[in-house]
Amino acid sequence: MLFADRNVDDNLISCNKVILLHGPPGTGKTSLSKALAQKLSIRLQSRFIKGILIEINSHSLFSKWFSESGKLVSKMFSQIRDFVEDQKFLVCILIDEVESLAHAREKCMSGNEPSDSIRVVNALLTELDKIKIHSNVLIFATSNVTGAIDLAFIDRADIKEYIGLPGVQAIYQIYYSCIQELLKAEIIQPKVIIQQCPDLVELESSDIYKNDKKLLKISEASVGLSGRSVRKLPFIAHALFLQTEIATLENYLEALLFAVEYQKTNSKYF
Template identity: 65%
Template sequence: MNDNVLCSMDQVSDLQAALPTTVHPGYHIDICLNPVSTARPSVVKDHVLALLHKNKYAFGDFIVTEFEEPFLQDHVISVSLSDSEPSGQDRTTIDLRAAKLHLHVFQLHEDGPGSEELDGEELAAANHWLLPSSDFHGIWENLVFDEDIKGQLLHFATTTLLFSDKNVDKNVISWNRVVLLHGPPGTGKTSLCKALAQKLCIRLSDRYTYGQLIEINSHSLFSKWFSESGKLVMKMFQKIQEMIDDPEALVCVLIDEIESLTAARKSTLSGNEPSDAIRVVNALLTQLDQIKRYPNVMILTTSNVTGAIDLAFVDRADIKQYIGLPLPKAIFKIYHSCINELMRSGIIMPAQQLLDLRALEVMSFAENEATKLSLQLRDVSKRSYGLSGRALRKLPFIAHALFVQKSTVTLEDFLVALDKASQRQFKERADLTKD
């Protein structure tokens, strides 16, 4: 659960003195229904709107999971706002009565992924989820970046839909519905793609009845038979085409490590005969050009080695977003969320609440009893710079396993263990480079 929650008028009065009230053009409220609920979305929205107006104010992002009203108790799992502002931007008090609220009601599919197989091939060609899926619930909220990357991707999808609705001539203005996220391993590229597909499905629930995510297994599309890989790519996209043909479905196609499918053609030429890799690239580009005319499809791709990607594919990507290693501010926020979760579970004994960076800044980063531990976490975050988001999320576990080894620990002792664990990561990395 996020540490930011709805506030009553009395509770927020002291916050308003320090922070301006913002009337935003619109906030998106996600309402997760109980899987067995049969309540009509319009009725649910009315009850949630009454709840928000009753509280009147919210401070930054929030999530509510406990309700007093019996209807909400029976039908709603959570009500949340999780993208009111970019990571690191100053948070403001939100006037829920004055702001325009966009309410999105959804239910999670609890089945895991299915597999898509191609005739005659041993490996599954793709994993397939119905969206929104419980597998991806909460990923969006826990992804932390130094820029407003999540907001930019949502704006891209909105513009894509708008241009399609308005029948903008693609011969005049070109867009291909392709996103390329690139950067070092472990920075959250694949997770962001899955979370984006989930978020789009929720945001567009009034337009599309359901969503589908197809994660292509690139390695399965390289056949053991020479020259067959290009045909496998076409077969895979024929299956995707069947899904796109349903106008009620929002289809997101995820191709992880796209460089394995789009190896630069200039490096694969051999004699007068094109290699199988070239046939794969040509087949993929052809299929992308064919499906881009459909309004209900999005192609999401990732790469760790952008220099290996064919330039013809790079040119087709509408957005080429670099996802780098988190800076200390983002690291602080990641650690902050991890520690709050360990406090919630009782592993870290509840003590004074950790302050966020904005609160520390307001207090000029002065050290006192209220700020001591928060400043200590800030120092640990600075010393952790250079680690990937994937490594940072593992560190609380490693810190406990190696340097705590007991059921409960004080926050002060855990911060010491966390610092030791982060420095151990750097040492392990250095040791690996010696081999």
């Protein structure tokens, strides 16, 4: 936006306003894109009267009719430009699972992919080049399969950020939020205090934080699972490993550890 305001020649310094978030499934790429769009609309409210998030459903853009899919992509971007041309709007575009739209053309030509999918990629790249002249647009793309994305699209992405699996601290925070919700719902009783941001060194050296230590060990055992999987485990723990509706925190943490082991065992088959 600064470069556009200062009339920097985009033929000399290229900026396509495309951010590609890639990494394993369940790591929050789509949620992060939506959160960033929301944050931008708040930060830039002095400049824009309204923020708009447009989510592109890739699967709805493919037609059974020959050459129709490329036309659908062009028509969709034509509708998006109606919003973009109003400089009072901040327009964020989210293309989830972008490999569906920007599938590698080399693989299409060498395999059994229909030639219509090549037209879709060509149309998408053309529309990206057209829309980049506007200073009030930002495009988020997410992908779990970077090897399937066309190199021309990857080349157009200004920022390519890897979103990996959560570490111990992040997993602890997820479990903490889940336990707080279960305490609020009185599924875990009685009310107990557990630290949100524990000092790991202090935990190791003290006997006071017994439950915090257990949760930390469960978090360490959960490393390698996606954020989406970790958020499911508090439910699985209660559904499969508790025989009562209401549980103490100690019993619940034991069930949660069983749920982690259960999840890791099952993941080996997929």
